[in-house]
Amino acid sequence: MASLRRLSALLAALGTFSQIPTTYAADTVYISGTGLDGVTRQLAVDRAPALYTGDFGDCLGGESLMNITKFDAGFYYDNSTVLFHLEGATNLQNDSLMLYISVEAYGQNRFSMTVDPCFMNVDSLCPLNASIPITAYALFHIGEQQVSGIPQIAFEIPDFEGFARIQIFSNASQTEIGCFQAVMRNGNTFSQPAAIGPVLGVFTIAAIVASFATAAYGVSIPHMRTHYAHSLSVLAIFETYQSIFFSGALSVNWPSVLPAWWSNFAWSAGLIPALSIVHSVDSFAGVSGNASQVGGAGSTIINNQGGLLQQIYGRSLSTDVPDIYGRSVATDMPNSETKGALDLARRSVILAKRQPYNANNPYDYNWNGDPVTPGMPIPGDWSGFAGDLSELGIPAPDAFTIALIWLLIVLALVAFLVVSFKFVLEGLVKLKWINQDRLQFFRSHWRGYTCMVLLRTLFIAFFSMMVLAMFQISHHGRAGPTALAAIIFVFFMLGVGGLAIYALNFRLRFGKFASEPDRILVQRKTVWKFLPWLVPVRHSQLKEKESVQKPIFSLPFVHWHFMDNDKDRTKVHQDEPYLKRFGWLSARYRLSRWWYFIVWLGYQLIRACFIGGATSSPLAQIYGLFVVDVLSLIIIAAFRPYEGQRNTALAVWLLGLTKIATTGLSIAFLPRFGIDRILATVIGVVIIVMQALLTIAVLILIILGSISSWMSLTRNREYFPSQRLEGVRIKYFEHLERRALDKEAPKKEKPTAKLNPPEPEDKLPDLPKEPYFSVNSVRRISKIEDEDDDFIAEMEPVNASGPSTTPHPLNRTRRVDSVSSRHSVSSLPRGARVHRVSWSSRDFNSWQTTELDRPGTTLAKRLSGHAPSLSETNITGVLKNQASESSFRAYGTVVAGSRPMSPTLEQEERVINKEISS
Numbered sequence: 001m002a003s004l005r006r007l008s009a010l011l012a013a014l015g016t017f018s019q020i021p022t023t024y025a026a027d028t029v030y031i032s033g034t035g036l037d038g039v040t041r042q043l044a045v046d047r048a049p050a051l052y053t054g055d056f057g058d059c060l061g062g063e064s065l066m067n068i069t070k071f072d073a074g075f076y077y078d079n080s081t082v083l084f085h086l087e088g089a090t091n092l093q094n095d096s097l098m099l100y101i102s103v104e105a106y107g108q109n110r111f112s113m114t115v116d117p118c119f120m121n122v123d124s125l126c127p128l129n130a131s132i133p134i135t136a137y138a139l140f141h142i143g144e145q146q147v148s149g150i151p152q153i154a155f156e157i158p159d160f161e162g163f164a165r166i167q168i169f170s171n172a173s174q175t176e177i178g179c180f181q182a183v184m185r186n187g188n189t190f191s192q193p194a195a196i197g198p199v200l201g202v203f204t205i206a207a208i209v210a211s212f213a214t215a216a217y218g219v220s221i222p223h224m225r226t227h228y229a230h231s232l233s234v235l236a237i238f239e240t241y242q243s244i245f246f247s248g249a250l251s252v253n254w255p256s257v258l259p260a261w262w263s264n265f266a267w268s269a270g271l272i273p274a275l276s277i278v279h280s281v282d283s284f285a286g287v288s289g290n291a292s293q294v295g296g297a298g299s300t301i302i303n304n305q306g307g308l309l310q311q312i313y314g315r316s317l318s319t320d321v322p323d324i325y326g327r328s329v330a331t332d333m334p335n336s337e338t339k340g341a342l343d344l345a346r347r348s349v350i351l352a353k354r355q356p357y358n359a360n361n362p363y364d365y366n367w368n369g370d371p372v373t374p375g376m377p378i379p380g381d382w383s384g385f386a387g388d389l390s391e392l393g394i395p396a397p398d399a400f401t402i403a404l405i406w407l408l409i410v411l412a413l414v415a416f417l418v419v420s421f422k423f424v425l426e427g428l429v430k431l432k433w434i435n436q437d438r439l440q441f442f443r444s445h446w447r448g449y450t451c452m453v454l455l456r457t458l459f460i461a462f463f464s465m466m467v468l469a470m471f472q473i474s475h476h477g478r479a480g481p482t483a484l485a486a487i488i489f490v491f492f493m494l495g496v497g498g499l500a501i502y503a504l505n506f507r508l509r510f511g512k513f514a515s516e517p518d519r520i521l522v523q524r525k526t527v528w529k530f531l532p533w534l535v536p537v538r539h540s541q542l543k544e545k546e547s548v549q550k551p552i553f554s555l556p557f558v559h560w561h562f563m564d565n566d567k568d569r570t571k572v573h574q575d576e577p578y579l580k581r582f583g584w585l586s587a588r589y590r591l592s593r594w595w596y597f598i599v600w601l602g603y604q605l606i607r608a609c610f611i612g613g614a615t616s617s618p619l620a621q622i623y624g625l626f627v628v629d630v631l632s633l634i635i636i637a638a639f640r641p642y643e644g645q646r647n648t649a650l651a652v653w654l655l656g657l658t659k660i661a662t663t664g665l666s667i668a669f670l671p672r673f674g675i676d677r678i679l680a681t682v683i684g685v686v687i688i689v690m691q692a693l694l695t696i697a698v699l700i701l702i703i704l705g706s707i708s709s710w711m712s713l714t715r716n717r718e719y720f721p722s723q724r725l726e727g728v729r730i731k732y733f734e735h736l737e738r739r740a741l742d743k744e745a746p747k748k749e750k751p752t753a754k755l756n757p758p759e760p761e762d763k764l765p766d767l768p769k770e771p772y773f774s775v776n777s778v779r780r781i782s783k784i785e786d787e788d789d790d791f792i793a794e795m796e797p798v799n800a801s802g803p804s805t806t807p808h809p810l811n812r813t814r815r816v817d818s819v820s821s822r823h824s825v826s827s828l829p830r831g832a833r834v835h836r837v838s839w840s841s842r843d844f845n846s847w848q849t850t851e852l853d854r855p856g857t858t859l860a861k862r863l864s865g866h867a868p869s870l871s872e873t874n875i876t877g878v879l880k881n882q883a884s885e886s887s888f889r890a891y892g893t894v895v896a897g898s899r900p901m902s903p904t905l906e907q908e909e910r911v912i913n914k915e916i917s918s
Contacts, residue, residue, distance in 0.1 A: 029362045033079025036144050041078055046362050048187060049074030049083070050155045053164050054369035056182035057378045058294040064178040066090035066134065066168070067293040071180050072368040073164040075103075077155065080143070082111075085368075086136040086166065086180075088293065095128045096171040104380075105162035105184065107677035110150045113140065158188040161256040161677060163380030180294065182369055183379035190688065191260035191391055197267050200241070200695070207232050207702045210709035215587075216442040216449065217713050221576045224441075226740045227712035229588045230644040232705030236651040238460050240698055241268035243655065244691050246467055247662050248388030249611045250625070251618040252669035255677065255684035259382045261691070263391040269464040270403035270410075273392045277402055282374065285397040286478035289374030385471060385615065400472040400485050407461055411454055418453050422446040445580075452584040455499070459584070462496050463604040470612035497605075500598050503582040507572060507594075511564040516540075518559035521551035573740065589641045591742035596641035603632050618670060626663045633660060643739050646701050646708075658694045662687055708732060 029045045052074040058064050070087035084101065096118065103111040117125035117136065124134045154160055168178035211231045218224040245265040248254060266272070282288065372379060375395030377386050386396040394402060425443055428434045442449060465488060472485035519539045527533040534552065540559055572578060572586065572594045579587065585597040606628055614621035633656035642648045665683050668675055675683075711720070711729045720726045738744075 033076070033081075035078045036080050036147070043076075043078055044362075046365060047076075047078075048365070048367050050077035051075040051150075051160065051162075051184050051186055052367045053182035054185045055372050055379050056180055056294065056369055057372040057376070059165060059179040059181040059378055060176070062289075062294075064168075064180065064294075065092055066128075066178050068134075068178075068180050069293045069371065070368070071166070071182050072365075073101075073103075073166075073182060074367070075147070080141060080147075082140040082142055084136070084138045084140075084166070086134060088134040089130070090128055090134065091130050092128050092177070093130050095177075097125050097128055097177075098169045098171060099125075100167040100169070101164070102167075103162065103164050103184070105150055105154060105160070106681070110162070111142075111146055155186055156188065157186070157681070158190050159256040159260045160184055160186045160188075161380075161681060181378055181380055185367075187367075189260050190257055191263045193264050193266070193392075196264040200264075200699075201267070203699050203702045204234070204237055206706055207237055208234050210706045212453075214709050214712050216439060219441055221579050222574050222740075225573055225579055225583060225587045226736050227709075227715070229642075230646075230736060230739070231709045231712070232644075232701055233588055233642070233647045233651065235456075235460050235588075236647055236655070237698060237702070238268055239463065239651065240655050240694060241265045242464050243659055244694070245269050245271075245388075246464070246611055247666070247687075247691075249385040249467065249471070249615070250622050250663075250666055250669075251384045251615045252622065252666060253671065253680075254382045254387055254669060255681040256382055257681060257684045257688060259388045259391045261688045262388055266392050269468075270406040270461070271389070271392060271394060271399060272402075272406055273394050275393075277405060278373075278394060278398060281398045281401045281405070282395070284478075285375075285395070285401055285481050287375035287395050287397055294371045396475070397472075397477045397481065400468040400488075401481055403464065403468050404484070404488060407465065411457055414453055414457055415450055418446065418450045448580060455496075456584045458492070458496055462492055462601065463608055465492055466605060466608035467612035470608060471615065474613050474615060493605075497601055500585060500601050503585050504595055504598050506582070507575075507578060508562060510566060510569070511562055513560055514563050516559045516561070518557045520555040520557045522553050522555075523549055523551050588643060588647065590643045591740070593639055593641040596639060599635075599639070599641075603628075603636075619672075622663065622667055622670065626660070626667065629656070629659045629663055632656065643742075646705055650698065650701055654694055654697055658690055661690055 030042045031045060032040055033043045034040045053072055056068070056071040058068075066088055067090070068086065068088035070085060072083070072085040074083045075081075076083070099115040099117060101111075101113045101115060102109055115138070118127075120138060122136045122138075124132050125136055128134075154162075162184040163181050164184055165179065165181045167176055169175065170177050211228065211234050214228045214231045215224060218227070242265070245262050245268060248259055248262045369379075373393060373395065375397055376393070377383070377390055379390075381387060382390065385399075389396055389399055422443060425434070425439055429436055429438070469485040469489040469492075472481055473489070476482065520536050521539055521542070522534050522536050525533055525535045538557065538559065539554075571591060573591055586594040589596045607625065610621055610625040610628065614624065633652075636652050636656065640648060640652070642651060665687055667673075668683055669680060707725075711725070711732055714720055714729075715733065720729050
């Protein structure tokens with residue numbers, strides 16, 4: 001008890017230290033303390049405990065007969081002490097009390113103690129009197145046996161799951177008259193909205209800018225749509241963030257780590273906990289109370305003449321407290337020596353009553369929590385959507401109204417930014433800082449762009465607003481918020497949903513649907529080159545070479561398809577009037593899946609019904625959502641609706657698989673299974689890891705999408721700033737042109753073995769094997785004319801006397817214009833080749849080497865076994881080797897792999913194409 005006496009002596013001097021000037025009080029004060037490991041250390045007085053309480057609330061649902069303004073508890077592992085600090089007031093008159101203090105961690109009671117405040121000489125609680133403010137401060141030295149139930153990992157794992165509770169009983173009536181509970185923390189948490197939120201926001205803004213830039217840059221609407229379709233979808237990004245956050249809307253008892261993690265994504269659903277907005281919404285949503293205290297004591301003093309009758313309060317002793325009045329208090333209390341030390345500590349604290357945190361006071365601390373705001377669940381309870389919102393400090397009745405306010409703010413901000421951007425461009429043009437034709441299409445259609453951006457924002461907010469509206473309606477809150485939620489629900493259903501149906505009908509009004517009999521064939525295929533798998537495919541989709549394989553079994557099926565009355569009608573992605581009106585719905589999808597937006601709306605509506613509307617039926621909610629997510633992944637994967645590969649990877653596979661895994665693992669949290677809370681925490685960490693990997697994948701895709709959008713914005717430039725990415729840019733443009741026609745990339749042929757290289761196209765056919773001979777050497781015999789000196793000199797090699805130092809435009813050897821030189825060849829026809837007088841195999845080999853040094857010759861290609869590659873035989877390879885392609889561009893011909901066109905020529909191409917089509 002030596003360490004406790006030293007600590008108490010220091011606390012007794014607290015009143016004296018509080019009078020010392022700030023300059024001296026700011027110095028750190030140390031004490032000696034012995035921990036459970038038997039090691040004595042020098043400890044700072046203002047250090048944070050290993051476990052400490054956060055926010056606290058009334059665990060009797062606001063019926064406690066006292067109001068508490070401060071409830072702090074902390075466990076100091078380094079010197080084995082527990083601190084309790086209680087402040088408040090009551091309306092009871094002259095009532096003696098008993099206190100029961102307990103700590104619960106991961107579903108089990110880890111520490112408990114019965115305290116008689118009179119034995120501790122806490123005058124404000126012995127007896128309890130309305131005229132005396134409650135001020136209780138206690139330090140308990142505990143042994144290893146009392147903390148053996150708390151695992152060591154509890155001091156390090158993020159978001160420790162536990163709470164400290166103090167229950168107050170009246171000795172006269174032997175009833176519970178007060179209960180206060182505070183959540184326990186260890187200083188580590190997954191909840192980092194101030195750090196993670198801005199990072200995600202910056203990346204999301206980059207994706208928004210890249211997407212808007214591809215939609216605004218250009219002069220040809222089909223070209224602009226093509227490049228816009230391959231930028232990363234902002235809708236897919238927000239769908240990812242919102243699906244992560246609304247995972248916590250399921251009505252199960254979550255481990256504490258999950259609501260903390262999900263709080264980092266609340267901003268994507270419009271739930272930003274601005275205190276001014278929350279407080280202004282409280283009265284409208286029917287949330288009332290005093291945020292500075294918890295408890296249910298009124299202003300009228302109750303004089304019960306020494307005790308309250310049980311029938312007046314109507315409450316019996318708490319069942320989870322062991323026969324508190326049947327135990328000997330002396331067995332749970334320290335000895336007389338400890339009693340004196342604690343009394344000294346209590347009196348010192350009364351002398352120096354704790355004021356708001358003072359950083360210059362070394363004895364003060366700031367790790368304490370605050371009373372929970374009205375409308376919040378009891379601290380330590382993370383059940384359902386209310387538990388998810390508790391990490392944000394947003395009461396559940398306020399959630400819908402707060403999200404609606406932020407949606408209106410975002411709509412106004414988006415409209416302001418688009419209009420401001422237009423006028424900024426006009427100002428730059430007036431100042432001649434940019435060219436007159438820069439973003440000319442956007443500047444002349446800025447009103448249409450503003451409308452499309454606003455509609456796209458509502459389309460993105462469809463899921464979150466439907467979830468929150470149905471959550472508000474299903475909980476039967478105050479009439480005002482419920483009526484507003486019903487109005488918003490109808491607005492999104494008839495507004496956004498009605499526009500989607502109108503856009504679908506606008507394109508399909510000139511045609512009809514027809515059905516044809518078909519069959520679903522289940523074939524055996526290999527996945528990842530080694531895993532056998534069963535793949536369903538429609539018989540009408542099989543190619544001739546695929547139909548040879550015999551299916552395992554087949555099922556009857558009906559194939560529905562649309563028949564347009566005008567077979568020559570312009571394709572939807574080339575229909576400029578349709579793109580101007582409904583491109584915000586259909587532009588990102590494949591040519592054959594342009595109608596997918598209506599499927600997406602239906603899918604999100606069904607998910608919203610389960611998440612927001614079925615909170616009162618946990619089994620139906622979670623199992624129904626799991627089935628919907630599984631079926632949606634199968635259907636969406638079969639549709640493959642997105643034109644861009646990155647959008648397909650994110651919105652179809654990554655997000656779909658994560659939804660299924662999250663919902664499937666969440667089934668374990670249902671109350672009927674009653675799993676251990678430590679196991680629940682492990683499952684929660686697994687969910688966090690999956691969703692964290694999904695988030696990292698989104699950030700990587702945003703970076704890649706920004707690079708591809710950069711390439712799209714430089715499509716009218718002759719050269720790309722990065723030479724390393726020049727080839728990638730050409731392949732990317734070829735990929736865009738192919739995907740715009742809804743064509744798949746050609747499959748690469750498997751490389752043949754090195755022993756059997758591909759034969760060149762110009763290889764001569766093999767001759768039949770028969771007796772043959774070979775010439776190993778050739779030598780020319782001298783002739784009569786070889787004795788002519790002039791002829792011999794004329795026929796000598798050009799470089800026989802060394803290379804010429806005189807340059808010539810045609811790189812040819814000059815001949816002396818003499819009579820003898822002309823006479824020596826006068827007998828030969830014009831253009832005839834004059835052979836050397838004498839040559840041998842060595843001279844032939846020398847000539848052959850010279851020819852091989854010229855890689856462009858046919859001989860060099862044949863003798864080296866070179867075969868023309870695909871890039872050299874098609875038009876792309878030919879154009880790459882040409883110096884200019886202006887002849888193609890002049891007539892608007894699209895050449896794969898060629899240099900991009902300038903804006904002027906792109907406009908010419910569009911005009912010429914219109915003239916040809918007309």
